[in-house]
Amino acid sequence: MPDLLIELFSEEIPARMQARAAEDLKKRMTDGLVEAGLTYAGAAAFSTPRRLTLALEGLLAESPTLREERKGPKVGAPDKAIEGFLRGAGLTRDQLEERDTPKGAVYFALIEKPGRPAAEIIAEVLEATVRNFPWPKSMRWGAGSLRWVRPLHSILCQLSDENGSEVVPLEIDGIVAGNVTQGHRFMAPGEITVNGFEDYAAKLKRANVVLDPAERSQAIWQEAGNQAFARGLELVEDKGLLTEVASLVEWPVVLLGDIDAEFLELPPEVLQTSMREHQKFFSVKNPKTGRIEGFVTVANRETADHGATILAGNQKVLSARLADAKFFWENDLRVAKSETGMEAWTAQLSNVTFHNKLGMQSERIDRIAALAREIAPVVGADADLAEQAARVAKADLSSEMVYEFPELQGLMGRYYAQAAGLPQEVANACEAHYSPLGPSDDVPSEPVSVAVALADKIDTLTGFWAIDEKPTGSKDPFALRRAALGVIRLVLENDVRAELADLLCSSFLSLAINRARAVKAYYQAGNPEVPTDSVFLNFWKAETSEFWGEQLVAEKFDEGLLHFYSGEASISDYPNEDHLLSVLKRMDLVADLLSFFHDRLKVFLRDQGVRHDVIDACIAMESNDDLTLLVKRARALEDFMKTEDGTNLLQGFKRANNILTQAEEKDGVEYSYGADVKFAEDESEKALFTALAASEGAISTAIEAEDFAAAMGGMAALRAPVDAFFEAVQVNSEKEVVRRNRLNLLSQIRKVCGQVADLSLIEA
Numbered sequence: 001m002p003d004l005l006i007e008l009f010s011e012e013i014p015a016r017m018q019a020r021a022a023e024d025l026k027k028r029m030t031d032g033l034v035e036a037g038l039t040y041a042g043a044a045a046f047s048t049p050r051r052l053t054l055a056l057e058g059l060l061a062e063s064p065t066l067r068e069e070r071k072g073p074k075v076g077a078p079d080k081a082i083e084g085f086l087r088g089a090g091l092t093r094d095q096l097e098e099r100d101t102p103k104g105a106v107y108f109a110l111i112e113k114p115g116r117p118a119a120e121i122i123a124e125v126l127e128a129t130v131r132n133f134p135w136p137k138s139m140r141w142g143a144g145s146l147r148w149v150r151p152l153h154s155i156l157c158q159l160s161d162e163n164g165s166e167v168v169p170l171e172i173d174g175i176v177a178g179n180v181t182q183g184h185r186f187m188a189p190g191e192i193t194v195n196g197f198e199d200y201a202a203k204l205k206r207a208n209v210v211l212d213p214a215e216r217s218q219a220i221w222q223e224a225g226n227q228a229f230a231r232g233l234e235l236v237e238d239k240g241l242l243t244e245v246a247s248l249v250e251w252p253v254v255l256l257g258d259i260d261a262e263f264l265e266l267p268p269e270v271l272q273t274s275m276r277e278h279q280k281f282f283s284v285k286n287p288k289t290g291r292i293e294g295f296v297t298v299a300n301r302e303t304a305d306h307g308a309t310i311l312a313g314n315q316k317v318l319s320a321r322l323a324d325a326k327f328f329w330e331n332d333l334r335v336a337k338s339e340t341g342m343e344a345w346t347a348q349l350s351n352v353t354f355h356n357k358l359g360m361q362s363e364r365i366d367r368i369a370a371l372a373r374e375i376a377p378v379v380g381a382d383a384d385l386a387e388q389a390a391r392v393a394k395a396d397l398s399s400e401m402v403y404e405f406p407e408l409q410g411l412m413g414r415y416y417a418q419a420a421g422l423p424q425e426v427a428n429a430c431e432a433h434y435s436p437l438g439p440s441d442d443v444p445s446e447p448v449s450v451a452v453a454l455a456d457k458i459d460t461l462t463g464f465w466a467i468d469e470k471p472t473g474s475k476d477p478f479a480l481r482r483a484a485l486g487v488i489r490l491v492l493e494n495d496v497r498a499e500l501a502d503l504l505c506s507s508f509l510s511l512a513i514n515r516a517r518a519v520k521a522y523y524q525a526g527n528p529e530v531p532t533d534s535v536f537l538n539f540w541k542a543e544t545s546e547f548w549g550e551q552l553v554a555e556k557f558d559e560g561l562l563h564f565y566s567g568e569a570s571i572s573d574y575p576n577e578d579h580l581l582s583v584l585k586r587m588d589l590v591a592d593l594l595s596f597f598h599d600r601l602k603v604f605l606r607d608q609g610v611r612h613d614v615i616d617a618c619i620a621m622e623s624n625d626d627l628t629l630l631v632k633r634a635r636a637l638e639d640f641m642k643t644e645d646g647t648n649l650l651q652g653f654k655r656a657n658n659i660l661t662q663a664e665e666k667d668g669v670e671y672s673y674g675a676d677v678k679f680a681e682d683e684s685e686k687a688l689f690t691a692l693a694a695s696e697g698a699i700s701t702a703i704e705a706e707d708f709a710a711a712m713g714g715m716a717a718l719r720a721p722v723d724a725f726f727e728a729v730q731v732n733s734e735k736e737v738v739r740r741n742r743l744n745l746l747s748q749i750r751k752v753c754g755q756v757a758d759l760s761l762i763e764a
Helices: 015-035 077-089 118-132 195-205 214-228 239-246 267-278 308-336 343-351 361-378 382-394 400-404 409-421 424-432 449-467 480-493 501-523 536-547 550-565 575-588 586-606 612-619 625-640 644-667 683-704 708-716 719-726 736-753
Strands: 003-010 042-050 051-057 068-075 095-101 105-111 150-161 164-167 181-183 190-194 255-258 282-285 292-299 354-355
Touching: 003 015, 003 118, 003 181, 015 042, 015 051, 015 239, 042 214, 051 077, 051 190, 068 077, 077 105, 118 150, 150 625, 181 536, 214 255, 214 292, 214 480, 239 282, 239 361, 255 308, 267 282, 267 292, 267 308, 282 501, 292 308, 308 400, 308 409, 343 361, 343 382, 354 361, 361 382, 361 449, 361 501, 382 449, 409 424, 424 449, 449 480, 449 586, 480 586, 480 625, 501 586, 586 612, 586 625, 612 625, 625 644, 625 708, 644 708, 644 719, 644 736, 683 719, 683 736
Parallel strands: none
Antiparallel strands: 003 051, 003 150, 042 051, 068 105, 095 105, 150 164, 181 190, 255 292, 282 292
16 A cells, blocks of 8 residues: 655745644545545644645555446436436446336446546645645735745655655646655755655755654754753743744754843843744743843754854844833833823823724723722722722833733733832732633732723623624624633632622613713714714613603604703713613613623533533523522532432422423413322322421522532432332322322422522433
8 A cells, every 4th residue: 555745845834824734735635535535544744834745654556446326217207307317327328227116117327436546536636735725825926827825836746655656647737746855945955856755754854854843843942941051041931932933944953142231121021022023032031030131043054153143143133122122111111100100191092992882992991990999899809999900901002012012911011000109909900900811811819900800801791792793603803702701710710709790780881871971072072963872872772761661762762862962961861870770681781791601601611511401500590690609509510410319309300390391281270389288198298298398498598508519418308208209109190189289299399499400401
C-alpha cells in the first residue's frame, strides 16, 4: 500500500493562518479520498511559513470496484420513464434484467463501477482542494485564475512504496506537480528532489527547514529558557506568542538582548505588551525584582556574527518603541496627578459614543455608577467607594497609553488611580471590573470590584437587550453571552445573594431615564425630528398603556411623547418611579433577559456535570432569579437523583403525577385538597398520610433555612411509604369516596415534593 506526500509551496503564509490551513488541507484531502473509495492508515499535516504539507500512510493503490443493483420501472412502462432510468444508470435497454415481483414484472439494472488508480483520484481531489481552499483572504497573481493566500510556486505530489516512487500527474493553472521542493530561502535556496516523506523531512532539515511547528516551538522555548537561565533571568511564558513566532520562521535562531536602563521603570505590562505586539519579542524578567530587563527575539537564519547585527538592529527599533511608551506613560501620570486627576479623562468620554442607540460613554458611566451603588450593600461593599470606582473605571480609555495599547485598558486604570491617590479598592476595581473575560479567567473577589464588575456587565446586557441587539445563532458581536456568563460567575463564586430581576429592572429604568434625558436635550437643542430611541419608546409604550389605558395609547402616544420632549414634563410625571419599576417588571424585556441568563446558567452547570433536566426542574421554582440559591438547589437535587432513594422516589412521583393528571382531565376537576386519613382503607395509606405530614414540615423548614440537603432527606423519607402505597392499593377504587380520597392523597405527594423542585421536568 503506497504512501502519499503532498507539499504546496508558496510565498510566506501569514502566521495566524498556517495551523488552520494545514488542518483544512488534511480534512479536505482525506474526506475527498475516502468518498472516492481510497482509505488510508494514518494522516499528518504540517506547516511552515512557505509550505503546507500532508503525509498519508497506507493508502489503497486503487479504489474498489462497486456493484449496485437498482430497481427500475415496470415492464411495459412508458418509453420516457424507461429512458430516464437508463440515463440515470448509464446503461442501454439490452443491459436491463426483467424480474417477476408481487407487483408484476419489473426492470432491474446491475451497475458496476470499476475501481480507479489512486493517482487518478488524488489528482482530482487535490485540484478541487487547491481551487476551493477556504483561505480567510486570498489573491490572484500573474495572468492565471488560481487564487491562493500568496503566490503558489510549486506542487509536490508523490506516491511511494517499497518499489520506488512516482509523481502523480497533475497540472493546476500551469503549475505541474513534481517531486521537487526547496530548502531555506537564504541558507539553502536550491532545489531538493525527494523520495517519500521520511526522505523529504530529513532533506528539509539538512536544508535548514524544520517541518513540524511543534518541534520549532519546543526548540525556541528550550533555547530561550536556557539563555535566560544562564544570565540569572527568567523567560515570561506566552503560549500564544510562541505559536505565532514558530510560524514566522523555518529555522529558528534564538537571540537574547537587553532593554536600555532608561526604560526599566516602565510598568512590566507596558514593556511586555509593547514588545509582544510590535516586535514579537518574548519578555525576560529578573525573578528577584519582577522587572522586565531583557527580551528574546527569534531570527530565521544563522549569521557569521552569531546574530550580533540582527540583535543590534532589533534593540535600536525596540528603544524607539519604548521611548514612545515612556512618553505616553509620563504624560498620563502628569494628568493623573493633576488637580482634576482622572476626572479630566472621564469628561472627555462625553464625546465618545458607546453605541448610537445607547448614547455616550459618559452616560453609560452614570448608569454603571448608579447601579454599582445599588449593588454595593448586596456584595458587602462600601456604596461610596463602589460609585467612585465606577466613575473612574473607564477613565483610562482617554489616556494616551490605552489609545496606543487598547489591551491595557483597566490595568493602566489601576496604575493611574494609584498615582492619583485614590483608595486601593478603587484602583483595584479599575482593573478587575472587566473580569471575568472568559471561562478560565479569574473572578474578582474584592467587594468594590465585584459591585462595579456586575454593574458594568448588567448595563451592557440591558442596553443591548433594550435596542434588540440580542445574540442570534453563532453570532454575538457584542459578546453578550460572555457578559452573562461573567455575571453568573461573579454571583456564584462570591456567593452573592441578590434578586437578579430587580437589578435588571433598575438597570432598564436607569437606561430609560438616561436616554430620555438625552433625547429631550436633543429636541430642546432645536433639532426638528424626534429620534426613535428604542429603549425609551418601548418603556414609554408600556408605561402609557398602564397610565392611560390600553385603548388610548395609540391616540395619546405621540402627544405624550412630544409633551415630554418639549420639556413640559419629566418621566417621573407619568407616574412615580415605583410605578415605573412595577411596569418594567411586567415588560417582556426583563423576563426575556432573565431567560437568557438561565440558558447561560444551564450551559455553565452542564459543563460541571449537572443534568439539564435537573436545572430545568429548579428554574421552574419561585426565586429563580437568585442564582446562588438556584444553583444550591440544583446541586442538592442532582446529588439526590444519583441515589437509590432519589431514583425510586422519582418513579413514584411520576406514577402519582400521571394518574392524577389523567383523572383530573377525565373528571374535569382538580384534586388538590380534601384527603382525609379517616377514609384510608389500607395500612399503607395511613402510613403515607403520616409520612407526608412529617415530610411536608421537614421539607418546608429546610427550604426556609436553605438547607437543601435536609430537604432532600425529607423527600428520601417518602420513598418507602410511596412504594408501599402503590404496591398495596389500587388508586381508582370502585368506591368513589375512596377513589377521590386517594387522588387527593396523590395531589399531596405532588405538593410536598413540589416544594423542592418541579420533578415532572426530570427525565425518568
